[in-house]
Amino acid sequence: MTNRIPQDILDALTDVDMPRLVPPSELDETIRLDGHVVPVHRCGCVIVGSGAAGLRAAVELKRRGGDVTVISQSAWGGTSACSGSDKQTLHTANTSDQGDDFKAMARAIRAGGAMDEDTAYIEAVGSTRAMASLQYLGLPLPQDALGGTLRYKTDHDETGRATSCGPRTSRLMVKVLAQEAIRLGIPFFNQTTAVKILTEGAGATRHTVGILAIQPRFQTDDNPLGLVAFQSGALILAAGGPGELYRDSVFPNGCFGSLGMALEAGLELVNLTESQFGIGTRREGFPWNLSGTYVQAIPHIYSVDETGTEHHFLADYYRTTQELASNVFRKGYQWPFHATRMLDFRSSLVDLAIFREGQKGRRVFMDFNRNPLPVPGDLPFSLDRLDEDVATYLGTAGADQVQPIDRLRHMNPLAIELYRRYKVDIAADPLEFAVNNQHMNGGIAVDTWGRSNISGIYAVGEAAGTHGVTRPGGSALNAGQVFGTRVAEHLAASGRSAHPADGDITTVISGAVADITSALSTDSPLSYRDVRAEVQARMSDHAGIICTPDAVRNALKAATALNGAIRQNGLGHDRPGQVARVLQWQQMALASEAVLAALNHYIENGGGSRGARAICEPDGDALPQARSGPLDAYRFRSERQADQKEQILVRLDQGRIKVSTRPNRPFDETAKAFFERDWPAWLTGGIYDLQDTPGSTG
Known part of the structure; x- marks a missing residue:
């Protein structure tokens, strides 16, 4: 039996219209330099990036009295608004039926290593608050008839902490946060590209005084590059990851992030060795991860060479049809490539096989109108011949339909609707895909409040290097929401962002402009x-x-x-x-x-x-x-x-x-809070570690 969901519901969860921005007021202050007249906008805090993490920081800081401005290269055009998968999710701690608690969730988040243990616990504790506040803003996370959140298992998650609104979960998050930011009157400068972080001082006294950007509408004869300066005592970098770093990428086009700019400013970066790669459609068309039900429907995967000949290449890797089909299914919740899963005929052997086909110059396709072809000499594909975990999942889901497209339509009709919006009908035609770069787990090194090694500069979302080697699917969204809130709390407690910045930074801007012009020829x-x-x-x-x-x-x-x-x-x-x-x-x-x-x-x-x-x-x-x-x-x-x-x-x-190493920050699971002892630190702001020095990332 197939679930029949009315088309208007499918449309509402697939076509997510974003709110219209209110143009910011004109700038009436300028700084005159040699050959440039640069407009200046003063604020308490400038946030670079208008994705889910940056908007969370903006909303939370504005609610706490901060003077906030958001600048964006392309509002609603970043990864969280435009990319994702049908299992891009927000995490929530489970009820006792799964034996979960915050400490267990923290262990799962940091399980791959190379991650600070205190950060993992912060993300676990903050997850319920992040979810509840998004629901309050209108995010339609699914519930059962008694109000419980519907959950499922995703990659690197054996408990089942994930939940989802469908393939547009992160875009819906951006939408509700953007609506709140606009309601609060936060100024947005769109089509504004940050190019240079502005700092003063040296050593331990070095601090941010804002950021220099380029905005085409400010381009004049007196300002030939279209420069604009945002002067502030606090800077939050939330511009996402370096999606343009790879040719084979599932990032939307134009995602540059801020890592190079951060390096130029003297910020420390961490865990740049750690990324995520997995199967997804090519960015030349509509880039999207092929995790979740796309592969759990068990479509036929094949390649085509330059002569147009099809190759059932996975049959060269797996010993039986059952083994092949079961591992294609497991890519749904084992989506990221992992070296150890190439062993013992496991699921990352699928990634390796696809990668090798690409090296041969072949194009790889997923056909939802054909079940997997048999391995030569073995029995044909059958839903009755699948590994136990796969058969149990499909049986519980009621996905017993004959063809993959019907199983997909039953389990997740939104997956079909999403591609149809981009003129790709996977119900009729095969879908071309490859192994792509999807996420940078590393980024700017930050402490437990999101502070970098330069005073006043914070990083959240994919710009921050808070992830380790592996992370449960969807925890990146959660991390951005949790640390967006914590950064806002820290800035509000410090008072740094309460009022527009003052002082003369002409010399700093002049030096930044000189650096920029020296890079141009x-x-x-x-x-x-x-x-x-x-x-x-x-x-x-x-x-x-x-x-x-x-x-x-x-x-x-x-x-x-x-x-x-x-x-x-x-x-x-x-x-x-x-x-x-x-x-x-x-x-x-x-x-x-x-x-x-x-x-x-x-x-x-x-x-x-x-x-x-x-x-x-x-x-x-x-x-x-x-x-x-x-x-x-x-x-x-x-x-x-x-x-x-x-x-x-x-x-x-x-x-x-320069490269160095440091040990992960620990977390003492035996430590217990005590109300009367610990309450004064909250009342006095002692929890925020507010000495006016750069944040310690070690």
Whole structure:
């Protein structure tokens, strides 16, 4: 039997219209520099990014009396508003039927290692508050008839803490938070690209005084680059992850993040070795993760070569039809590639097989109108011949339909509707896909209040490096909501953002403008398009799911050489309208070098395969097997347990990338709060650690 959901309900959960922004008031203050007249907007706090995490910080800070301004390259155009999957979820601690509690949830969040234990606990404790407040704002999270939240199991989650509004969960989150931000009168500067963090002081006294951005509507003869300065005593970086870093990416186009800009400002970055890769549709069309019910419907997966011949390539890897079909299903909640799941004929062997087809120049497709073809010599596909966990799931879901498209329609009709909105009818035609980069688990190093190593600068969402090697699916959304709230609480307690900034920062802005103009050249042999092609190819080809020590080492040398050439020659551009993009690619090249430096450090110091990447070498101790025999080219190093206990830090020092390590911050699970003893710290603000020094990330 198929669930019949009225079309108007499907439409409402798929076509999510975003609110219209109110144009900000005109700026009547300017700073005159040599060749530039730069408009200035003063505020207490400027937030870079208009996704779910940035909007949460904006709303919470405004409610606490903060003077807040949001700037965005493209409002409602980022990852949380435009990307995701049918299981992009918000976490909630379970009721006792699953034996869950906050400490158990924290252990699950940090289970892969290289994550601060206190951060994991903060995310667990804050999850119920984040969910409840979103429901209060109107997020339609599903409930049963008695008011309980409907939940399910997702990747790296054996308890079943996830819940979802469907494939547009994160966009719906952005919508309700945006509506609240507009209702509160928070100014938004849209089509505004942050390009330079402004700081004063040195050492322990260094602090932010705002950010310099480019806005085309401010472009005049006196302001040829369209510069605008946002002067503030607090800065929250919430611009998401570096989606443009990879050619093979499921990020929406134009997602640059802020890691390169952060490096230039002297911020420390952490865990840049940790990302997520998995199957998804190509970004040339409509990029989307193919997790959840897309694969739990068990479609037929095949490739096509240059002659148009189909190849049932998964049959070369799995021993039986049952094993093949069951592992395609498991990609639903084991979506991210993980090196260890290439072993013992498990689910990441699917990723490796797809990756290898791509290397052969073949295109890979998912056909929802065909069940998987049999492995040669074995029985045909049957719902009666599936592994126990798969059969139990489909049986409980009532997904006993003959064809994959009917099973998908029964379990998740929104999955079909979503692609149909983008002129792709997966009910009629096969869907092309590949293994793509999806998420940066690392980012700006922050402490338990979201503070960076420079006073007044905070980071939330994917811009912050709060994740470790693995994370339960959907916990990134939760982390952004929890830390968006905590940053707002900390800023409100400090009073730093209560009033618009004052003082004269002409000298700081002048220096920033000089740095920007030095990066630009009309006659440079390098164009930003050249840099884009080189960076994306290098990262996808040598820093994706399969890495070798030599390839990473050589990629780092090439990235370092590229940045040296950029510093020497600048980047060419044809017209002022390209300047923002030029600067973003100059910073993306720097971020690429930082990622490769961290990865090379990890590998050269004996680091093994974990999370996103398999470190392959001839004498590796782990050997994936296929039906056709050992996959010797993909023999890999196993992870060392000791590496799970530390994190890799990266910073820019006089133009050179410096790499170091630090142990994870611990969390004492035996410690207990005591009301009368601990209440005064809350009443007096002692919990906020408000000494006027940069936040300690160690």
